[in-house]
Amino acid sequence: MNRKINICNECESKYFADTSKMMQLCPDCSHFLYGYPNCVHEFKNERCTNCYWNGKSSVYVNILREKTTDKWTPISISELQKLIELGVSKMTSEQLKIWSDILVKPKKWQEKDYGKEGGGFWVVAIDREETIWYNDIEEGFNISKFSTVGEIDEYWDEQDELQWTINKLKRHHNKV
Ligand SMILES: [Zn+2]
Ligand SMILES: [Zn+2]
Known part of the structure; x- marks a missing residue:
């Protein structure tokens, strides 16, 4: 089965075209930049088995990610x-x-x-x-x-x- 592979404009990783709602962005970047649902990544051999993303975000997306994953934790x-x-x-x-x-x-x-x-x-x-x-x-x-x-x-x-x-x-x- 040959799935169409795109290259993300933001992080420059390859990804399966059908896993992203956006033409030029991998699901991860489209999530953090535009709020589209993210892939539930599962990494194996340094690639997500679902979307084929390589897990390497741009600096900008990493900043956005840190902001959103700044999760609440219970007080010690x-x-x-x-x-x-x-x-x-x-x-x-x-x-x-x-x-x-x-x-x-x-x-x-x-x-x-x-x-x-x-x-x-x-x-x-x-x-x-x-x-x-x-x-x-x-x-x-x-x-x-x-x-x-x-x-x-x-x-x-x-x-x-x-x-x-x-x-x-x-x-x-x-x-x-
Ligand atoms: Zn990307
Ligand atoms: Zn993924």
């Missing part, structure tokens, strides 16, 4: 600890008292809507039926109810610093 425990320390350093003595009562060793709890990608969210404090947890997608501390330990019941996207959340705890309002 050490980064989280820094945020906690920062919050603690800003607490009033009243807030500190509450905090020392409710803090727990950070642990990831599940959350069904947005928690899957990062393997859950870090819970940093538990106060009766409420937890303080860190939303590392929105980058802020949040308070949610829970009914089962290990599961956050409500998703919120507050971008609060830790010390602010203390004032939002139910018991703080109830003065109990």
Whole structure:
């Protein structure tokens, strides 16, 4: 079977003409330059077995690629600890008292809507039926109810610093 082979204007690699929506560009370049669907490359012997591209992008396309593959990654425990320390350093003595009562060793709890990608969210404090947890997608501390330990019941996207959340705890309002 002889498939038509084109040469890409951008990266100068050969590619199977029928794998790209554009006449002069390989599927990879047409994706990064014009947003066409990319080939799901599978490299064998330094060529993609699907589109025949050689995997060598132009400098310009590599820059575009880096921008788009700058993917979100879940926060690490050490980064989280820094945020906690920062919050603690800003607490009033009243807030500190509450905090020392409710803090727990950070642990990831599940959350069904947005928690899957990062393997859950870090819970940093538990106060009766409420937890303080860190939303590392929105980058802020949040308070949610829970009914089962290990599961956050409500998703919120507050971008609060830790010390602010203390004032939002139910018991703080109830003065109990
Ligand atoms: Zn190309
Ligand atoms: Zn390919």
